[in-house]
Amino acid sequence: VRCKIFSFVPEKLIDANESVRASANITMQKMKVFVNNLPQDVVSNSLRPVLMRLVRWDTTSLPLLQGLTILLEHYPFLFNPTLGGKYDFI
């Protein structure tokens, strides 16, 4: 069930609705306690919807960047440093 919870939340961090993003932010911060015990593929698959939106400039939005900021702030260890190079167009 922890995998299911973790899969649900990251996408809500970039939701168009501000209240949904705020609730997702709080939940995301609390999930730090168990994220290290999750399988790597669950974590990667959960982050994929966020990262996929960054691939094209026309799908980039303020909620997306704010969501990404939260992820980088609280879960820097989930990101490969070389990933940043892919998104230097931002």
Add this chain to the structure above:
Amino acid sequence: VFVDAIIGVIALESGVHALAAQRAIPMIYSVAQIFYGNEGKAASLPIFEEFALRFCALLHNDPATKPGGYLGISCLVRLMPDDWLYEHRLPFLRGLLQALQEVPGIYDEALPTFATMINLCKSPDDTSVLSLLASSLLHISKAVRKAVYLAFELLAQFSLKSIYELLAPLLEQIRNPIFEGMLKTQPTEKQMAIMDTVKFFLQHRIKILNIVELIEEVLVLVGNSPSIEFTISTLELLSASVYSEEIVSC
């Protein structure tokens, strides 16, 4: 005739007229105080009993009279002595919860009035208020649920008990409706009420049901629900459940 006139104007007129009629009640009370020489005797006049009954009745009748019922009760809560209010605690608390559900835009104003009434119910032996609050935990109105959660927190503070200790004698009463059926068979408002209440219990370390099963069911439901409120309730439930024993150990 006089009571009818005041109630009639408060119930059916709006704005200036209703406020003017409302002001008549403190005037009657201050005249009674001068006449009898003390608050208690003035409050025991049958006219105030009549006001209390009629204002509560307004909240259970025609939707048009509900704001007037709320206005009248809040006036009496501000005006009357604590002993008199304590005697009327159950109809007033029921009336205020009804007003929170059905009178739009009064939440911020009605909550302090509700809290004032709860302040009077400090006695740990008085289970009637706890039972009333417990029966409203799964109310479909979010405003009512928020008021009930606040009431439990205030009662816990006053009685120096935890919310678990307060609710312990009533857990069976609360547990039954939650297990009425599977979450997906409930209407959306009821689903959200169950989720909010389970979140409240988790925050206060009260174990009420199998949280893992509930979360799995909620995650399926939220995938099919376009409602923002439902998504927010889901996220809040997840947030509260993260530290629960069942989630940590699974």
